[in-house]
Amino acid sequence: MVKRNYSFEKRQKELAKKKKKAEKLQRKQERKDGDPQEHDEDEDHQETGHSPQDQDG
Incomplete structure (x- = not known):
């Protein structure tokens, strides 16, 4: 039976x-260098697939 190499697995993790x-x-550095407001709105739009105005309140 083959012995598992846990050290290798741990190192890979x-x-x-x-x-x-x-x-x-x-990514944080890039965000810091640019306009943070602009990036936040873009990320929200990409994650949800629509802008905050599209949501019904």
């Missing part, structure tokens, strides 16, 4: 987390 964190930090 850590690398994935580190990469994701770096990407998130980079």
Whole structure:
């Protein structure tokens, strides 16, 4: 029976987390460099598929 290499799996998870964190930090930096209001509205529009005016209150 083959022994699982948990150290390798753990290292891969850590690398994935580190990469994701770096990407998130980079997005925050890009957002900071530009106009934050403009980016927030664009993200909301992309996530929901419509602008806030389209919603019935």
